Amino acid sequence: MRTIGVTGHMDLAEGTAPLLRDALQGLLREQIPGAPGLTGVSCLAPGADSLFAEAVLAAGGALSVVLPFHDYRASLGDAEDRARFDRLLEAASDVTVMPYPAASLSAFKAANTELLGRADLLVAVWDGAASEKDGGTAATVAEAREAGIPVRVLWPAGAARRC
Template sequence: MSLHRLAFTGHRDAPPQVEQMLTSELRSEANRLGGRAVGLTCLADGADTMFARAVARCGWDLEVVVPAEQYRESLPPEHWPSYDAFLAMAVKVHRLPFVGSTPEAHLAAGQYMVDHCDALYAVWDGEPARGPGGTADIVAYAHERGCPVKVVWPEGVHR
């Protein structure tokens, strides 16, 4: 039996209470699945890192999708230690063939995750994407592909 694969997309500026909600949702999913799973993320700062921590707390495997060769450098330098630590924990790293960390690369990474998962978790405020490859675009792509989407967002909170 193959492991259940959960992909992730979310806002980089997610409110702090999202992490507790996300961890709770993934623990519920762990109980429902009755076993191990795989979490796929790009490890951006913000919600992606919250997802990676929640995956680790559940004892699941972590797979990382690196959108571009220059992706790490495009992240805030204060995030690099977390990025590097989670990247080192990953059981598998998928590197896409882009050089620059562009909206096109981010969209391709989100689509790659949706194409290789059983369900998508989204820390999403329900608003349109602020640029190509944003959370709303990945959620829309998942819907188009018939991939189940679980949105995690605190009621009444706005970005």
């Protein structure tokens, strides 16, 4: 059984999602060749998290969800993001909601720590740029590496973030 967690950018530029879908599908095929029991762990944020969750389900894996705070859905940007969230949450085999009533740095850090505690491998959909935002992708990658969790960075040629 293989448990793969994800961290990554939410602010993906136009045309980046198809590149990431292909890269994620390839990585999952590589990780589970003929081996049943894939579980993907995601916080279901728009962008990388949701693309990863969709790829896990498409590969026949189970989806485990970690939500940073109560009513996380209400924090999502638009109707399309909320519809995707609802669809993925419905498909999840289990859902853990961190004990925070609202969005905060502590809530996001706790969710990332919970996700890493379940993962054999972390997939980072990341452009490699350092961030001053604690609790974001760069911080999660650093935490995984410090804990000895292998990290696979995915950022295909042509991928970009919105400015």
